[in-house]
Amino acid sequence: xxxxxxxxxxxxxxxxxxxxxxxxxxxxxxxxxxxxxxxxxxxxxxxxxxxxxxxxxxxxxxxxxxxxxxxxxxxxxxxxxxxxxxxxxxxxxxxxxxxxxxxxxxxxxxxxxxxxxxxxxxxxxxxxxxxxxxxxxxxxxxxxxxxxxxxxxxxxxxxxxxxxxxxxxxxxxxxxxxxxxxxxxxxxxxxxxxxxxxxxxxxxxxxxxxxxxxxxxxxxxxxxxxxxxxxxxxxxxxxxxxxxxxxxxxxxxxxxxxxxxxxxxxxxxxxxxxxxxxxxxxxxxxxxxxxxxxxxxxxxxxxxxxxxxxxxxxxxxxxxxxxxxxxxxxxxxxxxxxxxxxxxxxxxxxxxxxxxxxxxxxxxxxxxxxxxxxxxxxxxxxxxxxxxxxxxxxxxxxxxxxxxxxxxxxxxxxxxxxxxxxxxxxxxxxxxxxxxxxxxxxxxxxxxxxxxxxxxxxxxxxxxx
Numbered sequence: 001x002x003x004x005x006x007x008x009x010x011x012x013x014x015x016x017x018x019x020x021x022x023x024x025x026x027x028x029x030x031x032x033x034x035x036x037x038x039x040x041x042x043x044x045x046x047x048x049x050x051x052x053x054x055x056x057x058x059x060x061x062x063x064x065x066x067x068x069x070x071x072x073x074x075x076x077x078x079x080x081x082x083x084x085x086x087x088x089x090x091x092x093x094x095x096x097x098x099x100x101x102x103x104x105x106x107x108x109x110x111x112x113x114x115x116x117x118x119x120x121x122x123x124x125x126x127x128x129x130x131x132x133x134x135x136x137x138x139x140x141x142x143x144x145x146x147x148x149x150x151x152x153x154x155x156x157x158x159x160x161x162x163x164x165x166x167x168x169x170x171x172x173x174x175x176x177x178x179x180x181x182x183x184x185x186x187x188x189x190x191x192x193x194x195x196x197x198x199x200x201x202x203x204x205x206x207x208x209x210x211x212x213x214x215x216x217x218x219x220x221x222x223x224x225x226x227x228x229x230x231x232x233x234x235x236x237x238x239x240x241x242x243x244x245x246x247x248x249x250x251x252x253x254x255x256x257x258x259x260x261x262x263x264x265x266x267x268x269x270x271x272x273x274x275x276x277x278x279x280x281x282x283x284x285x286x287x288x289x290x291x292x293x294x295x296x297x298x299x300x301x302x303x304x305x306x307x308x309x310x311x312x313x314x315x316x317x318x319x320x321x322x323x324x325x326x327x328x329x330x331x332x333x334x335x336x337x338x339x340x341x342x343x344x345x346x347x348x349x350x351x352x353x354x355x356x357x358x359x360x361x362x363x364x365x366x367x368x369x370x371x372x373x374x375x376x377x378x379x380x381x382x383x384x385x386x387x388x389x390x391x392x393x394x395x396x397x398x399x400x401x402x403x404x405x406x407x408x409x410x411x412x413x414x415x416x417x418x419x420x421x422x423x424x425x426x427x428x429x430x431x432x433x434x435x436x437x438x439x440x441x442x443x444x445x446x447x448x449x450x451x452x453x454x455x456x457x458x459x460x461x462x463x464x465x
Contacts, residue, residue: 012118013045017111022052023099024108026070031105032060038109043116052077052086052095070096124149144303151310151356190237190320190360193230194458196445200434201393204320204360209351209390211326213365213381214397215372219430219449219456220364221246223397224322225254226456227362231320233259233290240318241294242305244328248296252287258455259283261423265452293318301330302346306353313357321357323350325364326387344386351390367396374398378435394436399428399449422457425450429459 021039024031041054056068059076066072074092077083086092124146131142189203204210214220224241232239233255243251257264260283262276272280293316295308305323312318323329331342331349354361365387367380376396378388388394419426427448434442448457 011045011122012115014111014115015046017108017115018044018046018049019095020099020108021105021112022049022056023095023097024102024105025053025056026068026073026096027099028102028105029068031102032056032068034106035109038106038113043112045115045119048085048087048091051082052092055080055082055086140301140303144306147307147310148356190231191235192227193234194227194432194445194447194456196447196458197395197432197434200441200443200445201437202440204362204393205439206358206360207355208360208392209347209354210360210362210393210395211365211381211387211391212362212395212397213367213376215367215369215376218397218399219454220366220397221324222254222449222454223432223456224324224362224364225251225454226258228292228322229255229258229290229455232292233286236289236291237320238291238316238318239293240309240312240316240321241292242300242308242321242323243294243296244298244300245324246296248294251294251296254454255287255292256280256283258453259287261425261453263425263452264454291316299328299330302349305329306349309353309357313359318359320359321354321361323361323363325366326350327366340386347387347390375431375433376435388436391436392438393434396433396435397430398433399430420448420459422448422450422459425452427457427459430456 021035025035036057039053041050041057044050044053052073055077056073059066059073060068063072063076070093074083074089077086077092083089083092128142128146131137131146132139189198189201189205191198191203192201212220212223214223221243228239228241231237241251253267254264256262257267260276260279262272262279266272266276267280293312295312297304297308309321312321326343326346329346331345350361350363365381367376370380375398378394378396380396381387381394419428421427427450430447430449432445432447434445436442446459448459449455450457
């Protein structure tokens with residue numbers, strides 16, 4: 001296990017702590033329960049200690065009704081011809097006599113676990129060193145893999161959870177969570193800010209991969225920004241936003257327009273009235289107190305996106321990540337690899353990233369020209385069917401090509417019905433199609449798009465709904 005970095009040095013371990021742990025689990029069933037939640041056999045440094053701990057676990061699985069003690073374990077080791085491997089009868093007996101107190105078993109176990117993590121880190125650093133000197137390996141891939149392994153190591157620094165769980169325990173936990181939801185509402189998901197959508201989804205759940213698809217100019221980015229604004233500014237939920245299409249300043253202009261309710265054209269052209277400036281300053285104060293973190297790298301590489309997402313999670317504890325959009329992510333694939341395979345790689349990677357960070361990831365995607373002028377469906381997601389397959393939730397946007405309402409608040413001419421006005425601006429009805437939800441219902445919601453503010457708003461429900 002020792003690398004060249006530690007040549008001639010004994011890897012970190014604590015023999016006394018390992019002996020105390022093994023002795024404690026043979027003396028106390030409580031100690032056994034506590035220790036087995038923290039340690040695996042690989043956490044022990046000495047092969048004999050690994051073999052003995054593994055035998056104790058195996059005995060418990062095979063004879064769950066019997067008490068673990070010195071006699072039962074030594075007989076079990078003898079029947080498996082492993083007693084000598086564990087140091088012999090005298091050594092195993094000495095382990096129980098050397099335990100200061102079984103009450104400190106978990107303390108001893110944490111010492112063993114700490115040294116085990118040090119050895120793993122030492123081994124990982126040696127592997128990284130070898131990869132760095134191997135010029136046949138792409139350095140970006142080396143960095144990404146190293147960061148992934150470090151992230152895994154950091155996640156496993158506490159109690160490990162890669163164990164099966166019994167239904168009797170799971171059902172109690174699930175019922176407790178349902179009772180908590182019934183009492184205080186569902187707090188597991190990140191609310192979108194749109195009540196009807198949240199009623200259908202329960203909010204965007206941790207580890208979910210959500211795809212929002214639409215034809216160009218229908219409002220994918222505006223829909224994402226509208227949700228991110230409500231989360232980060234109004235409810236102070238830490239939100240990450242990756243934009244490969246727009247600059248961070250352009251995004252902030254949109255947010256200011258929507259939050260201040262000032263026509264985006266007036267902001268872009270700097271033709272602002274005194275009341276506009278008052279509204280913008282007030283909105284800026286609210287945005288300043290928000291928790292929105294924007295990354296605007298054009299043609300961002302997939303490896304860089306994953307690295308920056310991990311950094312946002314680590315430094316800002318983001319609860320959700322938006323990506324605008326899948327088609328502009330650079331997978332750094334061989335140019336000969338078909339585009340649909342490249343998009344499939346991006347999709348799989350984003351799904352894996354959502355599980356790694358345990359946050360929902362919302363990725364925007366264009367739909368194919370086949371959907372022009374009609375409601376899009378799952379088959380219209382562009383470039384890859386794997387996006388549809390990987391996604392837990394797919395939301396598609398559709399709006400008829402209505403008259404441009406941005407220059408008037410009354411409609412284009414007297415023959416057309418006047419549009420609905422919300423906060424002084426007209427809205428265009430847009431269908432929000434929940435086309436896929438792995439763990440829930442599908443359906444259609446009608447929302448309003450305000451072109452002048454580049455934002456989405458909820459419409460009043462009809463009395464029959």
